Amino acid sequence: MADLRISQLHKYYGTVHAVKGIDLEIPAGEFTVLVGQSGCGKSTLLRTIAGLEDADSGRIEIGGQPVTDLPPRDRDIAMVFQNYALYPYMTVYDNVAFGLKARKTPRDQIDGKIRKAAAMLGIEHLLERYPRQLSGGQLQRVAIGRAIVRSARLYLFDEPLSNLDAQLREEMRGEIKRLHHELGKTMIYVTHDQIEAMTMADRIVLLRDGRIEQQGSPLDLYERPATRYVAGFLGSPGMNFIEATLVAIGDGLAVRLTDGAQLALPTRRATALAAHRDRKLIVGIRPEHLSRAASDPRPGLARIDATIDLVQPTGARTYATFSLGGTAVVAELHAHDVSQPGERIPIDVNMNRAVLIDPTTDAVLSAS
Ligand SMILES: Nc1ncnc2c1ncn2[C@@H]1O[C@H](COP(=O)(O)OP(=O)(O)OP(=O)(O)O)[C@@H](O)[C@H]1O
Ligand SMILES: [Mg+2]
Numbered sequence: 001m002a003d004l005r006i007s008q009l010h011k012y013y014g015t016v017h018a019v020k021g022i023d024l025e026i027p028a029g030e031f032t033v034l035v036g037q038s039g040c041g042k043s044t045l046l047r048t049i050a051g052l053e054d055a056d057s058g059r060i061e062i063g064g065q066p067v068t069d070l071p072p073r074d075r076d077i078a079m080v081f082q083n084y085a086l087y088p089y090m091t092v093y094d095n096v097a098f099g100l101k102a103r104k105t106p107r108d109q110i111d112g113k114i115r116k117a118a119a120m121l122g123i124e125h126l127l128e129r130y131p132r133q134l135s136g137g138q139l140q141r142v143a144i145g146r147a148i149v150r151s152a153r154l155y156l157f158d159e160p161l162s163n164l165d166a167q168l169r170e171e172m173r174g175e176i177k178r179l180h181h182e183l184g185k186t187m188i189y190v191t192h193d194q195i196e197a198m199t200m201a202d203r204i205v206l207l208r209d210g211r212i213e214q215q216g217s218p219l220d221l222y223e224r225p226a227t228r229y230v231a232g233f234l235g236s237p238g239m240n241f242i243e244a245t246l247v248a249i250g251d252g253l254a255v256r257l258t259d260g261a262q263l264a265l266p267t268r269r270a271t272a273l274a275a276h277r278d279r280k281l282i283v284g285i286r287p288e289h290l291s292r293a294a295s296d297p298r299p300g301l302a303r304i305d306a307t308i309d310l311v312q313p314t315g316a317r318t319y320a321t322f323s324l325g326g327t328a329v330v331a332e333l334h335a336h337d338v339s340q341p342g343e344r345i346p347i348d349v350n351m352n353r354a355v356l357i358d359p360t361t362d363a364v365l366s367a368s
Pocket of ligand 1: 013014016018036037038039040041042043044045192
């Protein structure tokens with residue numbers, strides 16, 4: 001059963017239409033990540049679920065119960081705010097206890113709950129301190145502690161890691177995921193960071209301009225994007241997009257780039273795309289699907305010669321930029337596949353995995 005069901009939800013701020021008819025069902029126990037560019041409506045959707053904003057129309061149900069008209073405190077929701085929202089004049093202990101006391105939790109249970117949450121988050125030694133005596137990462141843990149100490153039906157997180165440095169963010173990503181595993185609660189997590197979305201989500205809901213562009217498991221969206229927008233949003237470095245025409249070669253099909261280079265499609269894909277012959281399209285190729293060619297040609301790999309313009313080592317991998325069909329593309333190569341700009345190397349383009357996009361609608365015609 002869906003733990004959260006949203007239907008045809010709309011929210012306006014004056015003339016700004018921030019949420020445009022969202023339909024969403026989230027099963028009990030799932031970790032859902034709402035991701036999208038700044039201003040696409042993530043916080044508005046989360047705050048409307050929590051009851052901090054009123055919906056203009058539509059319906060929200062939690063655990064089968066309509067909550068659209070209930071005040072926040074009656075929705076059985078715990079929320080972690082981006083700015084922590086801790087009380088500065090209370091100790092960590094009292095901050096965490098606050099929600100429990102407000103909900104009239106029996107005194108003898110409060111202490112046990114706080115100690116358990118503190119142990120889970122590794123903040124036992126901080127309970128007597130005040131917020132001003134804590135680092136950003138510690139504040140973050142306290143804010144999370146204050147939410148999870150309550151037994152709520154639904155836990156909402158609004159960009160909780162955005163104020164942390166890169167290393168701490170990586171650590172906390174793992175911790176929040178582990179926490180979800182231990183608690184088994186339904187959680188909705190907002191971020192604009194696609195890496196956070198990919199690494200943490202059971203399911204990603206990608207928002208664009210107040211609407212859901214696509215939802216599914218992280219690898220679903222990564223490997224089978226429905227639109228050019230989704231294909232370009234996930235992945236770093238991003239997918240390469242190249243203009244092309246679908247042409248016949250022999251019994252099969254190839255994409256012909258603007259410089260005349262032809263990349264043959266594997267038979268299985270050519271059959272599925274036969275109806276699109278002679279049409280213009282955009283070919284989407286992820287950096288990891290451009291590799292330094294090995295000796296034997298393999299099925300589905302189209303070989304080209306590339307003159308490398310830019311070499312960017314990152315350690316295990318090196319990003320190499322070169323021109324393909326008049327477009328600068330990035331290949332994710334092994335560390336020693338290329339050493340300096342100007343080198344000419346053979347590259348295999350994995351046409352099993354290329355995404356073909358209709359340039360007039362931006363819809364993906366065919367993903368791997
Ligand atoms: N209180 C408000 N009054 C007027 N417009 C608002 C208000 N809050 C948000 N908006 C507008 O609604 C749209 C969605 O905003 P929202 O805060 O939900 O975006 P977001 O996806 O959370 O962005 P970010 O990643 O920057 O936090 C934006 O166009 C924003 O300017
Ligand atoms: Mg926001």
